[in-house]
Amino acid sequence: MSKHQKRLSVPNSWPVERKTAKYTVKARSGPHGEDGVPLVIVLRDVLGYVDSTKEAKYAANEGNVLVNGEPVRDVRRPIGMFDILAFEEREEHYRVFPDEGGRLALTPIDAEDADGKLGKIVDKRQVPGGETQLQLHDGRNLRVEDGSEYSGNDSIVISFDDGEILAHFVYEEGALVTAVRGQHAGEIGRVETIEVIPSSAPNTVTVETDDGTFETVEEYIVVIDENFVGDEDAADGGEEE
Structure with missing residues (x-):
């Protein structure tokens, strides 16, 4: 080859x-x-x-x-x-x-900030023994005893040293996100709305940025936290809490 x-x-x-x-x-x-x-x-x-x-x-x-x-x-x-x-x-x-x-x-x-890597949860399933397996965007799999707090499209940061979860970012309205594909790739903002499409079509997400809003499919969005951007950019991405 x-x-x-x-x-x-x-x-x-x-x-x-x-x-x-x-x-x-x-x-x-x-x-x-x-x-x-x-x-x-x-x-x-x-x-x-x-x-x-x-x-x-x-x-x-x-x-x-x-x-x-x-x-x-x-x-x-x-x-x-x-x-x-x-x-x-x-x-x-x-x-x-x-x-x-x-x-x-x-x-x-x-x-x-270099002691672990962020991954987007793309699949979640029960495995023999009662544990929950989380599949991440890059092919990694992680088993947790209690998977009830994790959902698809959430993000987690996994430690390089022991494989433990260092942080968990929930996919929800108000979450700080970045688009990783599509015409808005690289743009950062906060989730304004999540539209669940009752069909095989992908769900869509409206994201508020400093320059307005954009809409993209859910698959292209990854939840991040303020460590990925400057404090000012993160604060400006949406309303203060």
Whole structure:
């Protein structure tokens, strides 16, 4: 199988220039589906830490690149939404977050905010033994003893150290959210209304932002908290509580 991907056909979320060359690196299979961006693209095209795949491999083999708390040596490993990248020697930490327009971008974060990763609950089901299994947007699964407080479209932050839930953000009117797909990808605001469609059609969500409102399908919305944005932006996204 080819290790190359035509630049003109890469997903819109990939942060690469499409007309500078014919090919770029192809991501291996893994989390995030086709939207996953190869680590080498993040190191070379986004951060500018390396100039070539060879340099990226050298940096990764030194164990200096951590993704979600684990050293990564495969430079084709897919990187995607809400992943946490850490460069211990540089004392730098980043969260993968969509910019306005939907391209994946890196948001600098403090070390204390880099101890867990946010995931959107996309499915919830009972499993043998009475526990509840929560399936997240990136393919991760987590079992909890009592799943009554968790619902589909809620978000949770899972610790890298012990797999415990560090935070839980409820999907409801007034929740702070970001759109991760569609024409409003990267926009942040608060849920104004949730319209449940009594059919197979997707539910729709109206989000209030600093610049007005927009409507999108429920699948494209992820609940976040104020740590993902500046305090001022978070406060301006809706009414004060």
